[in-house]
Amino acid sequence: MSNAPSEPITAALLIIGDEILSGRTRDKNIGTVAGFCGVMGIALREVRVVTDEMDAIIRAVNALRAENTYLFTTGGIGPTHDDITADAVSRAFGVELPINDEARKILEDRYGTVDVSPERLRMARIPVGASLINNSVSGAPGFILGNVHVMAGVPKIMEAMLEDLATRLKGGAKMLSRSVDCAVGESTIAAGLGAIQEEFPQLKLGSYPQMGRQPIFTQLVIRGTDETAVEAATARVRALVDEMHEAKNIKLSKDQV
Amino acid sequence: MSNAPSEPITAALLIIGDEILSGRTRDKNIGTVAGFCGVMGIALREVRVVTDEMDAIIRAVNALRAENTYLFTTGGIGPTHDDITADAVSRAFGVELPINDEARKILEDRYGTVDVSPERLRMARIPVGASLINNSVSGAPGFILGNVHVMAGVPKIMEAMLEDLATRLKGGAKMLSRSVDCAVGESTIAAGLGAIQEEFPQLKLGSYPQMGRQPIFTQLVIRGTDETAVEAATARVRALVDEMHEAKNIKLSKDQV
Numbered sequence: 001m002s003n004a005p006s007e008p009i010t011a012a013l014l015i016i017g018d019e020i021l022s023g024r025t026r027d028k029n030i031g032t033v034a035g036f037c038g039v040m041g042i043a044l045r046e047v048r049v050v051t052d053e054m055d056a057i058i059r060a061v062n063a064l065r066a067e068n069t070y071l072f073t074t075g076g077i078g079p080t081h082d083d084i085t086a087d088a089v090s091r092a093f094g095v096e097l098p099i100n101d102e103a104r105k106i107l108e109d110r111y112g113t114v115d116v117s118p119e120r121l122r123m124a125r126i127p128v129g130a131s132l133i134n135n136s137v138s139g140a141p142g143f144i145l146g147n148v149h150v151m152a153g154v155p156k157i158m159e160a161m162l163e164d165l166a167t168r169l170k171g172g173a174k175m176l177s178r179s180v181d182c183a184v185g186e187s188t189i190a191a192g193l194g195a196i197q198e199e200f201p202q203l204k205l206g207s208y209p210q211m212g213r214q215p216i217f218t219q220l221v222i223r224g225t226d227e228t229a230v231e232a233a234t235a236r237v238r239a240l241v242d243e244m245h246e247a248k249n250i251k252l253s254k255d256q257v
Numbered sequence: 258m259s260n261a262p263s264e265p266i267t268a269a270l271l272i273i274g275d276e277i278l279s280g281r282t283r284d285k286n287i288g289t290v291a292g293f294c295g296v297m298g299i300a301l302r303e304v305r306v307v308t309d310e311m312d313a314i315i316r317a318v319n320a321l322r323a324e325n326t327y328l329f330t331t332g333g334i335g336p337t338h339d340d341i342t343a344d345a346v347s348r349a350f351g352v353e354l355p356i357n358d359e360a361r362k363i364l365e366d367r368y369g370t371v372d373v374s375p376e377r378l379r380m381a382r383i384p385v386g387a388s389l390i391n392n393s394v395s396g397a398p399g400f401i402l403g404n405v406h407v408m409a410g411v412p413k414i415m416e417a418m419l420e421d422l423a424t425r426l427k428g429g430a431k432m433l434s435r436s437v438d439c440a441v442g443e444s445t446i447a448a449g450l451g452a453i454q455e456e457f458p459q460l461k462l463g464s465y466p467q468m469g470r471q472p473i474f475t476q477l478v479i480r481g482t483d484e485t486a487v488e489a490a491t492a493r494v495r496a497l498v499d500e501m502h503e504a505k506n507i508k509l510s511k512d513q514v
Contacts, residue, residue: 187376
């Protein structure tokens with residue numbers, strides 16, 4: 001067990017969706033993608049939500065794909081006029097967007113040749129050079145172009161697409177997370193916690209006040225990929241909390257911890 | 258009632274929060290801010306979630322404040338080492354970050370002079386030139402610097418801060434929204450809807466398949482600030498839907514619409 005850092009695998013998520021920005025729909029995809037990345041050992045470093053506008057999408061795609069190992073996008077790949085994600089991604093890469101035979105066949109197999117209208121066929125337009133992402137829910141595929149993974153916005157369909165991606169992405173060192181509850185406020189623990197953070201620069205220590213809990217409660221979280229360091233820092237945080245509790249004569253019952 | 262566009266008032270939201278990106282906490286603030294902007298007549302144009310890292314925050318603050326009438330930030334203004342939003346915003350503006358007398362007094366009034374520890378006093382550091390945002394829940398204020406509005410990440414506290422902002426921000430033309438349900442799929446309605454969109458470039462028409470509903474259901478949404486246009490386009494969409502339903506011999510019962 002060494003402290004040598006391996007190349008971190010990072011990701012960004014781009015949500016294309018006026019319906020989130022207007023408040024009409026509550027986002028469910030950030031939490032799902034964050035959880036997926038955690039399991040895969042991928043560090044999710046940024047999320048952006050942008051409007052269904054060509055320039056806004058292209059700018060965000062180009063910024064985020066340059067900065068991360070992977071870019072995931074959700075939304076805007078349906079059959080209607082406001083579904084322009086495939087157009088935006090192909091423009092961002094400077095490639096054509098023809099009807100893809102494999103995608104057309106998937107739609108024809110599902111809907112029958114007759115019912116694949118010109119509008120439905122819009123969903124078979126795939127940038128040149130992309131490979132398809134399987135959509136077990138409603139057929140119309142997503143696609144991977146370079147490091148950009150284009151998925152549907154409907155949560156159930158996006159989850160199905162992530163299933164397909166799980167076996168196709170390179171994961172990284174698993175992020176480990178430990179938490180320690182303490183019955184003092186953030187301000188009280190801040191100095192001690194800050195000192196431990198300085199000792200372990202390769203980890204991230206966070207503190208989260210638990211509103212509405214009585215007595216006052218703060219959850220301390222220790223995160224990192226280096227197991228030895230995570231365990232050592234967690235022991236230090238536990239000792240700090242014990243010391244604080246002793247000073248204040250606090251005993252936590254089992255169900256509080 | 259004219260079609261003359263007034264200067265749109267736009268906003269971006271920057272969420273500073275490792276806990277969202279790690280999947281540990283599910284975001285609740287996007288929906289709240291989106292709803293707030295809707296009521297205020299402010300167009301929310303972008304949301305970003307970034308890690309608790311100085312450079313990432315400064316870059317996002319500078320990009321988003323330049324592009325929008327308002328920038329709202331949430332998170333990172335507590336008392337611990339990972340609360341660096343005030344530092345990042347003051348650096349983004351190139352101003353100092355001293356203890357603010359008014360903020361210190363608020364903390365002393367709430368916690369007593371003795372209990373305002375150096376860590377708690379961290380929350381009284383306010384960039385030079387900023388005005389305070391009232392926090393009726395837990396005291397420690399947010400602040401406004403230029404067009405940047407810095408709020409807490411805890412949803413209850415953020416909501417309280419928005420209450421204070423509601424009377425201090427300039428609102429815009431109210432965004433109007435109408436929806437029309439139809440019992441055909443997105444692909445079937447796409448061509449007709451696209452034609453209406455072309456006729457009303459000042460509006461935004463969206464279509465949202467309702468998964469799991471039987472028979473198949475799509476919600477069509479017409480949005481814009483120009484009431485005459487919104488009503489005219491909605492009438493056109495209704496006529497289109499009626500036509501589709503008639504062709505397919507569909508009658509919607511009252512409770513379906």
